[in-house]
Amino acid sequence: MCLGVPGRITAIDDAASLSAWVEVAGIRRKVSVACIVDAAHPIEACVGEWVLVHVGFAMSRIDEAEAEATLRVLAEIGELAVEREAMLTTEATA
Amino acid sequence: MTSPMKPLIAPAATSRRSLSATKVTLAHGGGGRAMRDLIDDVFVAAFANPDMGDMDDQARLDLARFTAIGDRLAFTTDGFVVDPVEFPGGDVGKLAVYGTVNDLAVGGARPLHLSCAVIIEEGADVALLRRLAASMRAAADECGVTIVTGDTKVVGRGQADKVFITTAGVGAIPAGRMLGTRRVCAGDAILVNGPIGDHGATIMAARGDMALEADIRSDCRALTPLIEALLAASPDTRFIRDATRGGIASTLSELAGEAGLGIRLEEKAIPVREQVRGICEILGLDPLYLANEGTFIAAVPAEAAAAAVAALRALPGGEGAAVIGRATAERPGGVVLDTVFGGSRIVDMLFGEQLPRIC
Amino acid sequence: MKHADEYRDHDLAKGLAHAVAGQLAALGATEARPIRLMEVCGGHTHAIFRYGLADLLPKSLEFLHGPGCPVCVLPRGRVDDCIAIARHPDVIFATFGDAMRVPGSTRSLLQAKADGADVRMVYSPLDALALARRNPDRRVVFFGLGFETTMPSTALTVLQAEAEGIGNFSILCNHITIIPTLRAILDDPLMELDGFIGPGHVTMIIGTEPYGFIASEYRKPLVVAGFEPLDLLHAIHMILQQKLDGRCEIENQYQRVVPNTGNPVARKAVERVYEPRATSEWRGLGDIALSGVQFRPAYRRFDAEAIFALRGERVADPVECRCGDVLKGLAKPWQCPAFGGACSPEMPLGALMVSSEGACAAYYQYSGLQNSALDAARNKVPA
Numbered sequence: 001m002c003l004g005v006p007g008r009i010t011a012i013d014d015a016a017s018l019s020a021w022v023e024v025a026g027i028r029r030k031v032s033v034a035c036i037v038d039a040a041h042p043i044e045a046c047v048g049e050w051v052l053v054h055v056g057f058a059m060s061r062i063d064e065a066e067a068e069a070t071l072r073v074l075a076e077i078g079e080l081a082v083e084r085e086a087m088l089t090t091e092a093t094a
Numbered sequence: 095m096t097s098p099m100k101p102l103i104a105p106a107a108t109s110r111r112s113l114s115a116t117k118v119t120l121a122h123g124g125g126g127r128a129m130r131d132l133i134d135d136v137f138v139a140a141f142a143n144p145d146m147g148d149m150d151d152q153a154r155l156d157l158a159r160f161t162a163i164g165d166r167l168a169f170t171t172d173g174f175v176v177d178p179v180e181f182p183g184g185d186v187g188k189l190a191v192y193g194t195v196n197d198l199a200v201g202g203a204r205p206l207h208l209s210c211a212v213i214i215e216e217g218a219d220v221a222l223l224r225r226l227a228a229s230m231r232a233a234a235d236e237c238g239v240t241i242v243t244g245d246t247k248v249v250g251r252g253q254a255d256k257v258f259i260t261t262a263g264v265g266a267i268p269a270g271r272m273l274g275t276r277r278v279c280a281g282d283a284i285l286v287n288g289p290i291g292d293h294g295a296t297i298m299a300a301r302g303d304m305a306l307e308a309d310i311r312s313d314c315r316a317l318t319p320l321i322e323a324l325l326a327a328s329p330d331t332r333f334i335r336d337a338t339r340g341g342i343a344s345t346l347s348e349l350a351g352e353a354g355l356g357i358r359l360e361e362k363a364i365p366v367r368e369q370v371r372g373i374c375e376i377l378g379l380d381p382l383y384l385a386n387e388g389t390f391i392a393a394v395p396a397e398a399a400a401a402a403v404a405a406l407r408a409l410p411g412g413e414g415a416a417v418i419g420r421a422t423a424e425r426p427g428g429v430v431l432d433t434v435f436g437g438s439r440i441v442d443m444l445f446g447e448q449l450p451r452i453c
Numbered sequence: 454m455k456h457a458d459e460y461r462d463h464d465l466a467k468g469l470a471h472a473v474a475g476q477l478a479a480l481g482a483t484e485a486r487p488i489r490l491m492e493v494c495g496g497h498t499h500a501i502f503r504y505g506l507a508d509l510l511p512k513s514l515e516f517l518h519g520p521g522c523p524v525c526v527l528p529r530g531r532v533d534d535c536i537a538i539a540r541h542p543d544v545i546f547a548t549f550g551d552a553m554r555v556p557g558s559t560r561s562l563l564q565a566k567a568d569g570a571d572v573r574m575v576y577s578p579l580d581a582l583a584l585a586r587r588n589p590d591r592r593v594v595f596f597g598l599g600f601e602t603t604m605p606s607t608a609l610t611v612l613q614a615e616a617e618g619i620g621n622f623s624i625l626c627n628h629i630t631i632i633p634t635l636r637a638i639l640d641d642p643l644m645e646l647d648g649f650i651g652p653g654h655v656t657m658i659i660g661t662e663p664y665g666f667i668a669s670e671y672r673k674p675l676v677v678a679g680f681e682p683l684d685l686l687h688a689i690h691m692i693l694q695q696k697l698d699g700r701c702e703i704e705n706q707y708q709r710v711v712p713n714t715g716n717p718v719a720r721k722a723v724e725r726v727y728e729p730r731a732t733s734e735w736r737g738l739g740d741i742a743l744s745g746v747q748f749r750p751a752y753r754r755f756d757a758e759a760i761f762a763l764r765g766e767r768v769a770d771p772v773e774c775r776c777g778d779v780l781k782g783l784a785k786p787w788q789c790p791a792f793g794g795a796c797s798p799e800m801p802l803g804a805l806m807v808s809s810e811g812a813c814a815a816y817y818q819y820s821g822l823q824n825s826a827l828d829a830a831r832n833k834v835p836a
Contacts, residue, residue, distance in 0.1 A: 064709075435462075
């Protein structure tokens, strides 16, 4: 359910109706940014941002720092598992 | 309502008629002068070639032309409907020529002649018909085939969608060429001539109802040069089929079923353009099921795979050729995909069209 | 594709799968006594099958495929309502493609279209509103289905229609909410599960707070997850770590997209247009109190239910279907007597065969490499 795809806002289409152009892997579509703008974050600030698009609406801004942090954690978990395995194997052999 | 193109195309009988209308009306299908104007000025003018012959209901073709090529006649027919009728990279006319030429070529035949029957919706633009006829002629010239006989009908508004085209084609198969699912063996390499799904994704974007803008083009093309190159590089090629409706998933399922073998695919080896992937991600579709119009699946002996791919890559439309999997003795009749992620799943034939998966 | 391809990486997957296998062993899970996790969301079900996730994991982990596919849980009577509206000659009925094949009591929207109804597939409710703008002499009705993720889109479209004074646009509201249904599942005495993989995109709107009771009252961990296969593996790892640590918490794996507070702007739009509905029917699960929304009185003029005086007739689920049991993890799809026979993707009988996000369709379409019972069920001759 709730298919969402990451895309980048490339331009404002119509500021009054909170419509912007988003690009997903080179595919362009107009989306509403009504859910991600407020007084602190006007539509102009959205250009260049990565967002999660669902049924023609940008529903969330993607936090690049969090994305990097998640990928780092993923790599660490894998490395740890491999190390632990190696350690156990060494112990077993010893 | 019969309106054979033949009687009207005699080069010497009468001077060619011309059409002044801008929209097709039912009168253009009524068997009278209006119909003759349409056929003469739009279709015969565009297709004109010596093979059209005399004032008869049929084209008469020299058998020697066929026997000079091979020992078997190949004969096929296909109907073409597409919405929109003109799209980036092609139009229904081009599809109608390439599609039938490709159906001959994938059987190893050299295509020679086509027929063309056109069903036109009342109200269709004459300018559109002229563009389609010119496009068909250009495609036929490119493929070295002639359109030698045809027919037109006009139906009421709403009874067809602008233009439907049916083409039939004949060609000859050089002696010794044997292609078919039954020749495929376990261990054979499965290859594709280029990125998949371009046509389906292009049409989906061009239709406009999903309001997606893309710079993609249909892969709509004649496969004859690619297939000739493939057969030269890998004379023992077992099987070739163009993966049109239902995408490569359906073609591979057919192959597995008919050959009684399994097919094992490597997802990361399957070429898909970035924008086609984009459309699939947005709409929740699988590119394996998107239609193609210039993409084929071939099975070749494993040892010939590298040469086959190299030969294809040297030609336009073959730049993205790749080995995407192999035939196996396991799971006969089934197609299994090893995913980019390291898992595997079955690739089944769909019942109907893929629907967007959005909410 | 940025923010997607990174989370499909095979090498990272191997390491993570390795770690998960270690956790399962440490927890003493076995094939006979597996750890059972429910992925609530149909998008997760789809990803599990699409990427063959189970192949990377030991059999001591079992997935229960939850009710989070709005198309799958659409009751038959509701599809009949759609068709009744779509049959009005002046109506353009716009819907997400997903709903087209869902069977009603006698047919689907796809079949109604073949019978002459003007049914159009759209990507966004905004596209349906554009249809209304372009066709002032027609009534355009959008089928508003989906969970909390999709509600803001229809609410904002209604607000847009109001602002523009568009009078020929309405929505048939079938929005449902996941929280009451999770509670209903947890209250089922037959239900045995060890934790939830939480729905990422729903949480992007509602935030993590509404799940609190799952940890505090029912003592189950829930980890909100993204939709890429590595997100799922990561969430599984986080749930199992809670188990190992003896914790029951609501955690968020999908931080890059989901703030813990959700999206207050989107929620405000939803609250302005919709109010809780006393009860909503879910295919396979029956009526669940306060599990859906309806238009507030101030927006009734956009409410297709009010405009078209629907009969709202209820149609019981087909008796042979065991969708409810499959949804609760009490039966595997191939153990249902209808699976592969009376119920297949070509002629879906039960909810879970309708969409590729439904467990039955996913098993039918994608799975069965090492499962002869499933293979046999799939290939049986239709009754």
